[in-house]
Amino acid sequence: MGDSTTTGGAAGATVTVTTYADLVKYATASEPYTIRVNGTITATPYGTELKVASNKTIVGVGTKGHIVNGGFFLGSGVWGATKMVLENSYFDNVKDPYYKDDAAQLKQSGSIVVNCSGQQESGGSAFTPSSFYSYTLDPAADVPSLVKTYAGPQANIGL
DSSP states (O other): OOOTTOOTTTTSEEEEEOSHHHHHHHHTOSSOEEEEEOSEEEOSSTTEEEEOOSSEEEEESTTOOEEESEEEEESTTTTSOOEEEEESOEEESOBSOEEEOTTOEEEEESOEEESOBSOBOOBSOOOOGGGTSOOOOOOGGGHHHHHHHHSSOOTTTTO
16 A cells, blocks of 8 residues: 555644644544644543544644543544644553554655554655645653653743
């Protein structure tokens, strides 16, 4: 399988999400999107597999993108064959963090999976986002430390 025209969300707007509701809104939309995950997003209920529609790129912002208690489902039952790029994400305590069915295409790079079970499958071809726009990925291994350091109330905010 492979499709040289797979572009993820390159043809659409770039959005930054910080809540699960916004992640669901953009990942399930029929329009193409590049979705930047900025912070820790907890899937509810626990173990939810977010059904990602076609033509999406989901990327962690620097080392901040962190999906907790859920994962992504890519398949032909999700509004047509899904084409997705997933980069630099950190999955902790998730069943089936990412996988695709035979009709989907998923390019995954740089992600870390900790304390997870089940499927971690990618395949097909997809574009390289840096061919369309510039960005820098920090190591996904830094996400837990950065989340612990910078999430929640900070003494120097609002001074």
